[in-house]
Amino acid sequence: MNAADSAEMMLNLSARGCVQTQELSLADIALVNTCTVRDHAEHKALSFLGRLAKWKAEKTGRIIIFAGCAAERLGAGVRRKFPQIDIIAGAKNIENFTNIIEKSRLFDNSGATRGTDRHTDKSSDAVALVNIMRGCSCKCSYCIVPYVRGEAYSIPPEDIFKRIEDKLSAGAKEIVLLGQTVNEYNYKGKNFSKLLQDIVKLPSLARVRYISPHPIFINDEFIQTLSSSQKISKHIHLPLQSGSTKVLTDMKRGYTREDFLQKAKMLSSVGIEISTDIIVGYPTETEPDFKDTLTLLDKINFTAAYCFKFSPRAGTPAALLTPLDEKILENRLDILLNKIKQSSALAYARQLGTMQSVLMETASNGRTLTNFWVRTTRNYNKGETIELKIKDVKDTILIA
Numbered sequence: 001m002n003a004a005d006s007a008e009m010m011l012n013l014s015a016r017g018c019v020q021t022q023e024l025s026l027a028d029i030a031l032v033n034t035c036t037v038r039d040h041a042e043h044k045a046l047s048f049l050g051r052l053a054k055w056k057a058e059k060t061g062r063i064i065i066f067a068g069c070a071a072e073r074l075g076a077g078v079r080r081k082f083p084q085i086d087i088i089a090g091a092k093n094i095e096n097f098t099n100i101i102e103k104s105r106l107f108d109n110s111g112a113t114r115g116t117d118r119h120t121d122k123s124s125d126a127v128a129l130v131n132i133m134r135g136c137s138c139k140c141s142y143c144i145v146p147y148v149r150g151e152a153y154s155i156p157p158e159d160i161f162k163r164i165e166d167k168l169s170a171g172a173k174e175i176v177l178l179g180q181t182v183n184e185y186n187y188k189g190k191n192f193s194k195l196l197q198d199i200v201k202l203p204s205l206a207r208v209r210y211i212s213p214h215p216i217f218i219n220d221e222f223i224q225t226l227s228s229s230q231k232i233s234k235h236i237h238l239p240l241q242s243g244s245t246k247v248l249t250d251m252k253r254g255y256t257r258e259d260f261l262q263k264a265k266m267l268s269s270v271g272i273e274i275s276t277d278i279i280v281g282y283p284t285e286t287e288p289d290f291k292d293t294l295t296l297l298d299k300i301n302f303t304a305a306y307c308f309k310f311s312p313r314a315g316t317p318a319a320l321l322t323p324l325d326e327k328i329l330e331n332r333l334d335i336l337l338n339k340i341k342q343s344s345a346l347a348y349a350r351q352l353g354t355m356q357s358v359l360m361e362t363a364s365n366g367r368t369l370t371n372f373w374v375r376t377t378r379n380y381n382k383g384e385t386i387e388l389k390i391k392d393v394k395d396t397i398l399i400a
């Protein structure tokens, strides 16, 4: 989601004559887009911001834009510690970025204040990210997202289609639909399944993926839709968070261990590969609760799991609970990561010898429809989909 927001802000800056560089020493503007979902992420962003003070002092006229979720959480008060910030664009205001920039009067709207080339969306990436929902109203007990991104709302289909068509005409072949609970999408009765059914009708679209669906919004209509088109990804990233019903209830996730298992089974039965997110050491997680997460991993063969130690976020209900000892968190994380490694190795080994349609994202790297990353031994055209045989596995890369 942050990558999509960064691209949106960059588009706006491009229209003002800015040209993107990854080389800080060449830059006149630093756009720092931040995450605050865990303390560690925010910490990294802030220490980078701290280092930018020196960069700013090296040349007059340099501008620092502090954007995203940490910017939203910290608000204007952040300037006391980081006076080098020129513009704050919090996560709730990304859609308002044009106004924020104009109000700052730091940019000359007639064109090239800082850069020389005017350019629009020339990006010819094979994969493009498109927001379909903003915010989140789920209020999981540990999560700061609803507070920094606001209540959930669905973007009107016309706007989504306009954005998708722009990306497709700029050369994209695959669209990734984004939302915190992306499958909760509903705009005046048009739900996520119906939206997907319409998107696959676009002739120049090769594939569509989506991140992150929530288990409670997985139903029969959705499963049928997934099976109805070869353009829809056969992979789902379905966050579990915990395998214990008690912890899931405390987290206010809205489903039980059994519900999750049942939905995962429905998905597997139509050939969908599943990856997940897990939080270890939620304050009420006992040793038996943690075991419940481990045993669930024996029942579902996840292709990957992103595992996080619980991080208390101020303002969320879970931050008021007494945290577990850091040693317990580390120990559980180690055990979990080991277990995931085995499960994911199995999932990768299953791919050996299979034929896969691979959508090339570079000349020699692409993805299967089931979202495995593939390296090819020959070069192909970016954006092309080719049938390839998987002949080897190197860690988390399939060799074709």
Ligand code: SAH
Binding pocket: 037, 038, 142, 143, 144, 145, 179, 180, 181, 212, 214, 239, 241, 277, 278, 279, 308, 309, 310, 311, 312, 313
């Ligand atoms: N909307 C998605 C996830 C958004 S946040 C969903 O509902 O699953 C991405 C991931 O960060 C979450 O899935 C969760 O595993 C992790 N996360 C969120 N808050 C956290 C916290 N306070 N501590 C540790 N991990 C957290």
Ligand code: SF4
Binding pocket: 136, 137, 138, 139, 140, 143, 144, 145, 146, 180, 181, 214
């Ligand atoms: Fe956070 Fe829960 Fe919303 Fe995901 S669904 S963003 S975890 S509150």
